[in-house]
Amino acid sequence: MKNEINTQMGFYCDQTSCMGCAACVIACKQWHDIPAGPASWMRVQSIEEGVFPNVYLGYLPSRCLNCDNAACVEACPAGAVSKREKDGIVLVDRDKCLGRDACGNDCSDACPAGTDVRGFVSLIKQGKYEDAWRLIVESNPFPGVCGRVCVHPCESACARGQVDEPIAINALERLASEHMSPNPLHVPYLAERRNEKVAVVGSGPAGLTCAYHLARLGYRVTVFEALPVAGGMLRIGIPKYHLPKEILDREIAFIENCGVEIKTNKRLGENLDKTDLEQYAAVFLSTGAHKQKTLDIPGKDLKGVMTGIDFLAKVNSDENVDLGKQILVVGGGDVAIDCARSAVRLGASEVHIACLESLEQMPANPTGIAEAGEEGIKIHPSRSFSRILGANGHCDGVECVNLHSMKFEQDGTLHLDVIEKSEHVIPADTIILAIGQALDTKVLPEGLEVNNGRIVIDETGATSLPNYFAGGDAAIPEWRVAYAIGSGRRAAEAINRQMRGLPAVEPPSTSKTRKSQFSDTETFEKMERVSIEQLPVSSRISGFPEAELTFTDEQGKKEASRCLECRGMCSLACPYDVPQFDAGDNPKMQKCDSCVEEWEAGKDPICVRSCPTRALDAGPIEELKAKYGDNRVAKNFTYYENTKPNVVFKAKTK
Amino acid sequence: MEDNKNDSGVQIIKSATAHHCGGCCVWKLHVKDGKIIKMEPDDDQENPQLRGCLRGHSMVQRLYAPDRLNYPMKRTGPRGSGEFKRISWDEALDYTAKELNRIKEKYGNSSIICGGGTGDVTMVQGYGFHIERVLRMFGGYTCTWGWPSWEAASFASHVNYGTYDAMNCRDDNLNSRLIILWGVNPVATIHGTNAMWYFKRARENGAKIIYIDPRYTQSASVLADQWIPINPATDTAMVMGMAFTIITEELQDQRFLNRYTTGFDVFRDYVLGKEDGVPKTPEWAEERTGVAADVIKQVARDYATIKPGALISGISPGRTAFGEQFHRATATLAAMTGNIGIKGGEPAGRSLGDQTPFHAYPFKMGPPMQIGENPVDKEAPTREIYLPNYTTKDQRSYARIHLNKISDAILHGKAGGYHADYKAFVVSSINHVNQFPSTIKWHKALQKLEFMLVFEQFMTATARYADILFPTAELFEKNDLIVGGSSPFYGFIKKVVEPFGERKSQIDICNLLAERLGLDVEEYNDKTDEEWVKQIAMGGGDVPDWDKFKKEGIHRMPLEEPYVAFKEQIEDPENNPFPTPSGKIEIYSKLLADMNDPFLPPIPKYFEPWEGRTDPLIKKYPLQMITPRFRRRTHTQFDTLPWLREVQDNNVQINTKDADARGIENGEMVKVFNDRGEIRIRATVTERILPGVIGVPSGAWFKPDENMIDRGGCPNTLNSERYSPCGSFTWNSALAEVAKVGEDEK
Ligand SMILES: Cc1cc2nc3c(=O)[nH]c(=O)nc-3n(C[C@H](O)[C@H](O)[C@H](O)COP(=O)(O)OP(=O)(O)OC[C@H]3O[C@@H](n4cnc5c(N)ncnc54)[C@H](O)[C@@H]3O)c2cc1C
Ligand code: SF4
Numbered sequence A: 001m002k003n004e005i006n007t008q009m010g011f012y013c014d015q016t017s018c019m020g021c022a023a024c025v026i027a028c029k030q031w032h033d034i035p036a037g038p039a040s041w042m043r044v045q046s047i048e049e050g051v052f053p054n055v056y057l058g059y060l061p062s063r064c065l066n067c068d069n070a071a072c073v074e075a076c077p078a079g080a081v082s083k084r085e086k087d088g089i090v091l092v093d094r095d096k097c098l099g100r101d102a103c104g105n106d107c108s109d110a111c112p113a114g115t116d117v118r119g120f121v122s123l124i125k126q127g128k129y130e131d132a133w134r135l136i137v138e139s140n141p142f143p144g145v146c147g148r149v150c151v152h153p154c155e156s157a158c159a160r161g162q163v164d165e166p167i168a169i170n171a172l173e174r175l176a177s178e179h180m181s182p183n184p185l186h187v188p189y190l191a192e193r194r195n196e197k198v199a200v201v202g203s204g205p206a207g208l209t210c211a212y213h214l215a216r217l218g219y220r221v222t223v224f225e226a227l228p229v230a231g232g233m234l235r236i237g238i239p240k241y242h243l244p245k246e247i248l249d250r251e252i253a254f255i256e257n258c259g260v261e262i263k264t265n266k267r268l269g270e271n272l273d274k275t276d277l278e279q280y281a282a283v284f285l286s287t288g289a290h291k292q293k294t295l296d297i298p299g300k301d302l303k304g305v306m307t308g309i310d311f312l313a314k315v316n317s318d319e320n321v322d323l324g325k326q327i328l329v330v331g332g333g334d335v336a337i338d339c340a341r342s343a344v345r346l347g348a349s350e351v352h353i354a355c356l357e358s359l360e361q362m363p364a365n366p367t368g369i370a371e372a373g374e375e376g377i378k379i380h381p382s383r384s385f386s387r388i389l390g391a392n393g394h395c396d397g398v399e400c401v402n403l404h405s406m407k408f409e410q411d412g413t414l415h416l417d418v419i420e421k422s423e424h425v426i427p428a429d430t431i432i433l434a435i436g437q438a439l440d441t442k443v444l445p446e447g448l449e450v451n452n453g454r455i456v457i458d459e460t461g462a463t464s465l466p467n468y469f470a471g472g473d474a475a476i477p478e479w480r481v482a483y484a485i486g487s488g489r490r491a492a493e494a495i496n497r498q499m500r501g502l503p504a505v506e507p508p509s510t511s512k513t514r515k516s517q518f519s520d521t522e523t524f525e526k527m528e529r530v531s532i533e534q535l536p537v538s539s540r541i542s543g544f545p546e547a548e549l550t551f552t553d554e555q556g557k558k559e560a561s562r563c564l565e566c567r568g569m570c571s572l573a574c575p576y577d578v579p580q581f582d583a584g585d586n587p588k589m590q591k592c593d594s595c596v597e598e599w600e601a602g603k604d605p606i607c608v609r610s611c612p613t614r615a616l617d618a619g620p621i622e623e624l625k626a627k628y629g630d631n632r633v634a635k636n637f638t639y640y641e642n643t644k645p646n647v648v649f650k651a652k653t654k
Numbered sequence B: 001m002e003d004n005k006n007d008s009g010v011q012i013i014k015s016a017t018a019h020h021c022g023g024c025c026v027w028k029l030h031v032k033d034g035k036i037i038k039m040e041p042d043d044d045q046e047n048p049q050l051r052g053c054l055r056g057h058s059m060v061q062r063l064y065a066p067d068r069l070n071y072p073m074k075r076t077g078p079r080g081s082g083e084f085k086r087i088s089w090d091e092a093l094d095y096t097a098k099e100l101n102r103i104k105e106k107y108g109n110s111s112i113i114c115g116g117g118t119g120d121v122t123m124v125q126g127y128g129f130h131i132e133r134v135l136r137m138f139g140g141y142t143c144t145w146g147w148p149s150w151e152a153a154s155f156a157s158h159v160n161y162g163t164y165d166a167m168n169c170r171d172d173n174l175n176s177r178l179i180i181l182w183g184v185n186p187v188a189t190i191h192g193t194n195a196m197w198y199f200k201r202a203r204e205n206g207a208k209i210i211y212i213d214p215r216y217t218q219s220a221s222v223l224a225d226q227w228i229p230i231n232p233a234t235d236t237a238m239v240m241g242m243a244f245t246i247i248t249e250e251l252q253d254q255r256f257l258n259r260y261t262t263g264f265d266v267f268r269d270y271v272l273g274k275e276d277g278v279p280k281t282p283e284w285a286e287e288r289t290g291v292a293a294d295v296i297k298q299v300a301r302d303y304a305t306i307k308p309g310a311l312i313s314g315i316s317p318g319r320t321a322f323g324e325q326f327h328r329a330t331a332t333l334a335a336m337t338g339n340i341g342i343k344g345g346e347p348a349g350r351s352l353g354d355q356t357p358f359h360a361y362p363f364k365m366g367p368p369m370q371i372g373e374n375p376v377d378k379e380a381p382t383r384e385i386y387l388p389n390y391t392t393k394d395q396r397s398y399a400r401i402h403l404n405k406i407s408d409a410i411l412h413g414k415a416g417g418y419h420a421d422y423k424a425f426v427v428s429s430i431n432h433v434n435q436f437p438s439t440i441k442w443h444k445a446l447q448k449l450e451f452m453l454v455f456e457q458f459m460t461a462t463a464r465y466a467d468i469l470f471p472t473a474e475l476f477e478k479n480d481l482i483v484g485g486s487s488p489f490y491g492f493i494k495k496v497v498e499p500f501g502e503r504k505s506q507i508d509i510c511n512l513l514a515e516r517l518g519l520d521v522e523e524y525n526d527k528t529d530e531e532w533v534k535q536i537a538m539g540g541g542d543v544p545d546w547d548k549f550k551k552e553g554i555h556r557m558p559l560e561e562p563y564v565a566f567k568e569q570i571e572d573p574e575n576n577p578f579p580t581p582s583g584k585i586e587i588y589s590k591l592l593a594d595m596n597d598p599f600l601p602p603i604p605k606y607f608e609p610w611e612g613r614t615d616p617l618i619k620k621y622p623l624q625m626i627t628p629r630f631r632r633r634t635h636t637q638f639d640t641l642p643w644l645r646e647v648q649d650n651n652v653q654i655n656t657k658d659a660d661a662r663g664i665e666n667g668e669m670v671k672v673f674n675d676r677g678e679i680r681i682r683a684t685v686t687e688r689i690l691p692g693v694i695g696v697p698s699g700a701w702f703k704p705d706e707n708m709i710d711r712g713g714c715p716n717t718l719n720s721e722r723y724s725p726c727g728s729f730t731w732n733s734a735l736a737e738v739a740k741v742g743e744d745e746k
């Protein structure tokens, strides 16, 4: 970048002449019409040292140093800050600036459920735990669920991650959920009741979230659920050691308290049909992906062979499952891992997993794989399965071959590179097939467009049928709770807009063009991430206790205090604290512009022209160096190598 | 108007500003649609440009501050409550005229007090000249005496030199090889725009700067080669110790003393102890000042040998119990070292220029508006401390009240030994309640009045007690004139915009009031403000070109070299005697000898100050309180402006040792108290103040709570009204204690 600059403008300060009077500060404020308050383009810090009567008192006037590798430029996600080629003056484009509050929300932006992450973490930092919960449920009624099972893309986006490790956002969300208001009547603000009725089909996280938001907006919402219990995969899929069912009960109760009516044992296509749904002004389809795929190989109908979803559903509803001694789970995803780990907890002495993928390719979460290993589960990667063996109608093993590699072609066909003569048998008296689920399209209303096994929707959630919206696993490719929640929320918004005759989506006013990048993380204080306590393996596998413990309030506060509270990434990034913000509504970044207009008119900046002791100067940096000597560091001033400020000081010594 | 308008409709007009800040600066004002939108230093000026400070730059905010008084007001709540309602100018003027007439008839003219006016130091509209002239024509009024800022320095200067125009201009300090700054903090007090810059350049030129002050100030941080912290109110003792060293080491300039002074022998005998048996040795001085004897000797030798040397005798050491002795002593030291009337020297009597009338250069001005002789002054004899040349006899009439004693006089009247019983109080451009000692006494006194009129810009502590408030115009809303206190120039403070709201200039208000009072308006004032500016600036011949002056806002006196006071007297003493009775510098003053006041002796002497370290009261109140000026305001002015408020916190400075002994933490709210009152203020715990001393910034706005505890932190709540023998205020002679605020006291 430096080479492009023709004449780098610089700044000079004679610390021996600066008397700390702040005339430059006021001159700058009045010249640029900046009100009193935090945004000050020019600042004077004082430095006091020594013990009476040997004291040192110095001052450090500072303003934007128009750094060579300006950290603010790199950090701005909107591309609003730039360094001018002709003189290296760093300028901010206020139209592009997102404003302090909207800027730097990378974690919140990354949350598929739309949680105000920065907001709730900062509330925890202040010890306002219940307020943190309240803020989360503004968007996501399932903080207790998400705080346990979410894959937390927010943490990958967290700016602190550039400094050391990301904030433990997920664990903090879980802590916040523990502070859910104990009073069931303490529901969030509800709009006035409206007459329109909305039906939601499927009570998984997508459906319940959509219902929750619609209820809060005043609609009369009924959720129809095929099963006798509400919660979808949260209820019947995700094992209890990940998600204790009391947590789910608590959050569903909260949703019901907001006015959502849930009718169980109502299956669309069976005891509920399109005509029943006609009385509803809108319908949200969120039936999930509950059809278990099976292996189409001989022996699949033998006794002892079951699907993963069935197995987990039974375990989750405390039904008795006949487990043998040697369990083999077939599949490489999270569901397979969950099945295997559940089997361990049911007391199975030997649990194996076998899958097509190599260890590296396994789609399951690596932590889950590692924990499975700790719990004694053996994994047999890179296998293809030819048949299930059995005797007396009961299975007793699977015949496999080893694979060099496997891959899915672009069109979805599977390509296997088999190792010849590697046939072998993995013995098993229970075989759980967890090789994927699919949407049950049969039950869907006629005329609904389906493609690639998913209901086709636009970005608002609208389907091909008028007044029909869809979300969750049934309609989106990301099969994760948070995405399901996000899709439900978006659809609720779209349904509301449709009912009120508003345009479908509001065009975003400002946008980010890139990710905030800190070019110099040395300026940040490193702080260790508070670790989450885990149960030891032995107690973990005896039954279904939660493996991870919740933060204590103190731990949470400590962890939250690591949050950089990214508001205005430029100001965080600038090692000299130059970019600042006005008080007031959505203020834009304020920063010294080196009096660029004056400069162009051949005048010095106002600060330079105002110093009563003529301590300041400005001009091309080379000229300043020639005039005052090369860069000498001012007392109590640290240059950050990466930002190399264009400033010359005459330093004051004691 | 005179300058070009640019494309965006912005007109640039040059104008000077001056407050009672000690400076005068020239600006280019950017005016658009009848409003000043911003301002910049006037860089068209020849070098050196008169650069303003932070207060100057905040004039835009001050001009349009939301807490400005924009309309005449009438009090609706109790006195001091600050509850007022807006009224019309007609009503305000009629009511005022009616009340003044009634009080005059019932109690006589002497029952009306008016005086002060130093909050506005401009030459046309300032100092309350106008209202005082109106009241004089109305039959007279009780006037005041005593300059709050300069009494000790001016008095001493008159004794030694016969005039208070006794200082070199600041640019002459570039010729000095030694500068002793004694109680001088130009960062806050300015004392001549560019003063800091000249001192700094002098230091860069190689001058040694010795800085004597109980505080290590911002000025010290830039200027001091040596900082000498000294116990407040003992400065004269150090001067005596220096004199002892110079005399015993025979370093004095005897030729100078013989030729230009009288009475050095008497002073020498006093210093050596021949008069009272107490030799004023450096060790004797160390005991009092806390400054090591060796250091005193070194400073004495420096001053006697590094020539030329300028001892700048600041006014704060003069604002103590026997403050005039300090200035008399430093002037004597200047004579002993032969530093008078020479380049780079300094007469050291009153070494700091403010603005009108305290300036270095002898301007030849046309006459300003005259108050005229006040009949009430004639009702009583002249006080004993009257010095011819300095004041008229009337100005020391017993009918006058010392500015410090107004509250006492209102409370006690004739029964208290005052000339009259006082019923009405007319206040223009001054904030008595806040800025004169014993604030709580003021609160009580003002309740007794039958009528109080205040001319103001803001709802100050004093304004809160008024019956009628006249909103006055700001600089730039009226024409006015100022001269440089320590540089020879005239500044034109121009009317650039119309007064905002219903503000009016003093001159306009007084014209209306004179009419309402049935006075001869023509006789009272026959000029507009601009005509006054012209008469004063050009009437004596100083400003030759009116149009140029008006356009540029400044006229500099054309001088070949920096102005040096008493140059003629020193170069040619035969033809240029000093304006003293003897024609010489009077180290011994016969005038004072004739006054026969043991505390105003003919030669400078040291007296143990009351409320100093030797006062038994120190057992009860162990800390010496000084009341330094504060950079973000000029006395009380500017203090409500948000830009300036965030510059610095209004805290009491206390040394770490004293704070630790009291368990006080930096930034903690503490109480500072003595028998006169209590204030609440946050503490700045610092190493930059002498242990045993606290610095409460002056000018904080008095805000009493229901128990009369001042939550605003105004030091006058704690200061004493006792004035020095010559009439100087004693703001730096007060004992107090600091303590944590108890849970139940918050
Ligand atoms: C074992 C397992 C573990 C998982 N672990 C995680 C995890 O750790 N983290 C994570 O983010 N995601 C995890 N997921 C994925 C996550 O659970 C789903 O993405 C999410 O539940 C989808 O929500 P949904 O509302 O779209 O559907 P679902 O939760 O599947 O809910 C759909 C609901 O619709 C009902 N329904 C279906 N058909 C009908 C009909 N015809 N009429 C009426 N009702 C009907 C179903 O009974 C069900 O209750 C896991 C999934 C499984 C299976
Ligand atoms: S000082 Fe700060 S604001 Fe200025 S260029 Fe450098 S990083 Fe950017």
Ligand code: SF4
Pocket (backbone or CB within 6 Å): A075, A076, A077, A078, A079, A080, A081, A092, A096, A097, A098, A099, A100, A103, A104, A567, A568, A569, A570, A571, A579, A588, A589
């Ligand atoms: S606040 Fe700073 S980083 Fe954020 S958009 Fe504005 S200029 Fe860019």
